[in-house]
Amino acid sequence: MDYKRLGERIREERLRLHLTQAQLAESVDISDTYMGAIERGERSLTLDTLVRLVNRLGVTVDYLLADSVSDSDSNIME
Numbered sequence: 001m002d003y004k005r006l007g008e009r010i011r012e013e014r015l016r017l018h019l020t021q022a023q024l025a026e027s028v029d030i031s032d033t034y035m036g037a038i039e040r041g042e043r044s045l046t047l048d049t050l051v052r053l054v055n056r057l058g059v060t061v062d063y064l065l066a067d068s069v070s071d072s073d074s075n076i077m078e
Contacts, residue, residue, distance in 0.1 A: 004041030028052040
């Protein structure tokens with residue numbers, strides 16, 4: 001899992017909506033410190049947090065995860 005690319009996509013969408021990290025973090029009930037770490041690819045996020053983020057950003061999970069999951073990841077089902 002490429003958390004750095006995932007974080008970049010989240011940041012792109014946040015900026016598209018003209019939101020600060022603090023505003024997005026508050027709307028999905030996480031700390032702004034944690035939000036910053038997610039965007040920098042330093043922290044992973046739970047499925048619950050991911051769902052809240054996609055709902056707030058108005059995108060789909062597959063859009064955010066595009067380029068984040070490689071074919072070599074062992075958890076991909078064929």
